[in-house]
Amino acid sequence: MPEMLRTSPNIIITGTPGVGKTTHCQQLAQNSGLHHLDVNAVVRQHNIGESSNDPDDPNTKIVDEDRLLDCIENDLEEGGQIIDWHACDLFPPSMIDLCCVIRCDNQMLYDRLKQRNYDDKKLQENMDCEIMEVLLQEARDAYDEEMVVELRSESTEDIDSNVQRLESWIKQWRKDHGKEEAADVEAKGGEGKKDEDDPMFLHG
Numbered sequence: 001m002p003e004m005l006r007t008s009p010n011i012i013i014t015g016t017p018g019v020g021k022t023t024h025c026q027q028l029a030q031n032s033g034l035h036h037l038d039v040n041a042v043v044r045q046h047n048i049g050e051s052s053n054d055p056d057d058p059n060t061k062i063v064d065e066d067r068l069l070d071c072i073e074n075d076l077e078e079g080g081q082i083i084d085w086h087a088c089d090l091f092p093p094s095m096i097d098l099c100c101v102i103r104c105d106n107q108m109l110y111d112r113l114k115q116r117n118y119d120d121k122k123l124q125e126n127m128d129c130e131i132m133e134v135l136l137q138e139a140r141d142a143y144d145e146e147m148v149v150e151l152r153s154e155s156t157e158d159i160d161s162n163v164q165r166l167e168s169w170i171k172q173w174r175k176d177h178g179k180e181e182a183a184d185v186e187a188k189g190g191e192g193k194k195d196e197d198d199p200m201f202l203h204g
């Protein structure tokens, strides 16, 4: 195992389209200084999305995941990435420190997707995805239980409190990994981390 070089954690923000991933990533990036890794933009920039062969669904892009990983590998190694994408199991667990699955009330999600002018088929597919908890299950299958956190995004208060929790979690991660403020921990007697000290799991 090569030594972990990243000085800041890599955090996945995943969930069904429309739940609030990008909104969370933008606010967290602004507050924490970490980088919003907008995977949609990477796919566009590197032209790694192929149009689907399904004649009913010509707008859906199939992303070449190997090429996507090649494009972002250096960023992940460097660390400090907030990954904004509606899938998570392609990212190797060794590169990931936390996986947040954003959730939203079904009716609210329906209204948000309607506002985006999704056609009926795409709308139904995405509603099914949320109702069946597809992304939550994908996250639980891909990563250790303690790395997966479910966050609701239904009000602006939700966004504020989720982002605050994440900021505290980032600070704690840096301390735990001796990347920052390590001297502070030493000064307090270098106590080991207790579960109740972990801000991600206080309320969840």
Ligand SMILES: Nc1ncnc2c1ncn2[C@@H]1O[C@H](COP(=O)(O)OP(=O)(O)O)[C@@H](O)[C@H]1O
Residues within 6 Å of the ligand: 015, 016, 017, 018, 019, 020, 021, 022, 023, 024, 112, 152, 153, 154, 155, 156, 158, 159
């Ligand atoms: N917690 C929230 N409160 C109010 N509006 C929200 C909340 N989360 C998301 N939204 C709104 O829902 C829409 C979809 O959010 P977005 O962040 O683009 O989702 P995603 O990136 O998951 O597709 C946007 O119009 C956004 O403003």
Ligand SMILES: [Mg+2]
Residues within 6 Å of the ligand: 021, 022, 023, 084
């Ligand atoms: Mg988005």
